[in-house]
Amino acid sequence: MSAKPWTWLSQPEGIGRRIAAQKWDLLALGTSALVPVVLISQLEALQLALMFIVVFVGIPAAVLTFARTDWGLAALTFIIYTNASDVAIEHGAPSPTKLYGAALLTAFTLRFIGGDRPVGAAKPALLVLIYMLLVLASLSYSDYFRDAQEFVFNNIREGMICILIILISRTAASFRLLIWALGFGALFLVSMNFAQFVTGAYWFKFAGFANAEYDELAKELGDYRISGPLTDPNFYALILLPIVPLCIERLLNEPIRLLRPLAAITLALVLLAISLTYSRGALVGIFGMLCLALMHIRVSPKVLTSGLAVLICLLALAPSAYVTRINDMVATFSGEKDPSETSAADISVDGRKAEMQIALRMFVDNPLFGVGAGNYVFNFQRYSQDLHLMNRGENRNAHSLYLQIAAERGLIGLVSFGALLWFMVKSLKQARYTFEQAGRHDYATLVTAFSIGVFGFLVSSLFLHDSYPKYFWILMGIALSLPQAAEWEMAHSGKRSLST
Numbered sequence: 417m418s419a420k421p422w423t424w425l426s427q428p429e430g431i432g433r434r435i436a437a438q439k440w441d442l443l444a445l446g447t448s449a450l451v452p453v454v455l456i457s458q459l460e461a462l463q464l465a466l467m468f469i470v471v472f473v474g475i476p477a478a479v480l481t482f483a484r485t486d487w488g489l490a491a492l493t494f495i496i497y498t499n500a501s502d503v504a505i506e507h508g509a510p511s512p513t514k515l516y517g518a519a520l521l522t523a524f525t526l527r528f529i530g531g532d533r534p535v536g537a538a539k540p541a542l543l544v545l546i547y548m549l550l551v552l553a554s555l556s557y558s559d560y561f562r563d564a565q566e567f568v569f570n571n572i573r574e575g576m577i578c579i580l581i582i583l584i585s586r587t588a589a590s591f592r593l594l595i596w597a598l599g600f601g602a603l604f605l606v607s608m609n610f611a612q613f614v615t616g617a618y619w620f621k622f623a624g625f626a627n628a629e630y631d632e633l634a635k636e637l638g639d640y641r642i643s644g645p646l647t648d649p650n651f652y653a654l655i656l657l658p659i660v661p662l663c664i665e666r667l668l669n670e671p672i673r674l675l676r677p678l679a680a681i682t683l684a685l686v687l688l689a690i691s692l693t694y695s696r697g698a699l700v701g702i703f704g705m706l707c708l709a710l711m712h713i714r715v716s717p718k719v720l721t722s723g724l725a726v727l728i729c730l731l732a733l734a735p736s737a738y739v740t741r742i743n744d745m746v747a748t749f750s751g752e753k754d755p756s757e758t759s760a761a762d763i764s765v766d767g768r769k770a771e772m773q774i775a776l777r778m779f780v781d782n783p784l785f786g787v788g789a790g791n792y793v794f795n796f797q798r799y800s801q802d803l804h805l806m807n808r809g810e811n812r813n814a815h816s817l818y819l820q821i822a823a824e825r826g827l828i829g830l831v832s833f834g835a836l837l838w839f840m841v842k843s844l845k846q847a848r849y850t851f852e853q854a855g856r857h858d859y860a861t862l863v864t865a866f867s868i869g870v871f872g873f874l875v876s877s878l879f880l881h882d883s884y885p886k887y888f889w890i891l892m893g894i895a896l897s898l899p900q901a902a903e904w905e906m907a908h909s910g911k912r913s914l915s916t
Contacts, residue, residue: 485523488520489580489585490590492520521580524583534583540899541896550829551829552572554824560788563791577893578892582896585897587905595894599662599663602656605625606685608622609642610688627646641692650693651880652693654880654887660869662869663682666862669858696879697876705869768815771796771812773803774803774814775816775823779822792814840895843895846898846902848860848902859905873888
């Protein structure tokens with residue numbers, strides 16, 4: 417009975433009615449909020465960023481955590497997605513992920529003791545735990561045990577978010593909250609990128625949430641490449657990719673119509689941000705998502721023609737350095753480019769080819785167990801010299817998630833990772849089918865959009881290694897939690913659809 421006043425929080429229709437009924441009050445409140453913004457306009461960027469997180473995210477989320485753990489999980493997802501912990505630690509502040517994660521775990525434990533037990537979460541949680549134990553076990557035979565410890569322990573610690581999502585996200589409404597947490601996180605980041613793009617002030621990095629560095633992208637063409645809260649533009653493009661199909665789906669099907677324009681704005685800014693990363697792997701990921709969407713979604717000729725027109729317009733508006741960079745990559749791989757014509761893009765492509773070749777050699781030399789998790793980078797120089805490859809002057813990564821796993825954990829690692837992906841795909845298919853059976857076509861469509869986004873992430877990971885595992889684990893956690901959310905909806909299938 418005590419939880420009854422909060423039940424409306426998990427019902428989007430209830431939220432929509434309250435927003436519509438109080439829109440003028442909310443407008444007045446938003447206008448009054450501009451006053452303190454003007455008063456604090458002289459504060460440092462770090463103070464502004466921390467104030468935003470604490471006031472608009474931290475305090476409400478902390479209150480909601482003990483009342484609604486699924487809302488608390490959404491807030492934690494927002495914090496992790498925006499990489500707020502790394503930004504805070506860089507400036508000497510405590511990690512908000514650790515602090516808030518501990519609070520959320522405490523709230524979940526209290527509910528668990530009180531009899532609120534997750535149903536159907538044991539199997540996927542156990543599978544993830546076994547996978548992480550196999551990663552930990554690979555340290556036992558590595559040549560660089562001490563050096564690789566930090567990588568392995570960070571990977572395992574960040575993987576705990578996956579288990580936390582599986583345990584807490586148990587309803588369809590929780591799934592939708594997590595999707596919007598990712599959307600709001602992306603909007604928070606790309607809005608700063610848009611400000612940089614409009615003003616040209618790429619030197620202003622918003623306390624570390626909007627990093628950018630000048631790069632010689634192609635011959636006689638250079639520009640700033642944005643990397644958001646991360647240190648590499650390619651990884652920033654990677655984490656933005658899954659947001660694209662999610663925004664498109666929410667734009668078309670979001671039941672709270674006030675949120676649809678927000679989805680459209682987020683979509684436009686995310687596409688702009690991806691183009692400003694100049695990531696070629698992201699373009700491959702977008703193409704992969706487009707192909708998968710066309711295979712699984714029936715599109716009318718009119719919509720398809722309109723989509724192609726928009727795509728052509730976007731390509732026409734793409735920065736010239738981006739187009740040149742892509743052409744250089746194609747020419748280099750195809751062998752059509754004159755060897756005497758080299759550019760920074762050519763060196764990058766050649767370097768990645770060498771790094772992938774080294775990963776394959778490590779796998780051939782250690783086919784069963786690999787060289788040990790986190791050990792590729794420390795073996796790079798030795799293999800590079802043995803194979804007489806180009807000298808990069810520093811330790812490098814494999815630049816491919818799958819080749820990195822093969823090199824570091826061998827067939828055992830590939831099989832365990834393949835099993836994890838297979839279970840994820842099975843969970844997505846099962847959730848979509850169950851939602852359809854329950855008559856919740858709205859959620860089934862959202863699962864499809866999420867699946868397309870995950871596919872784009874995995875395709876782009878062909879060219880990127882495992883530097884930021886937290887984003888993979890967020891996607892994995894949501895995917896593995898979906899079957900129990902769909903089963904919950906099946907048990908309550910008497911409710912009307914969100915989109916009606």
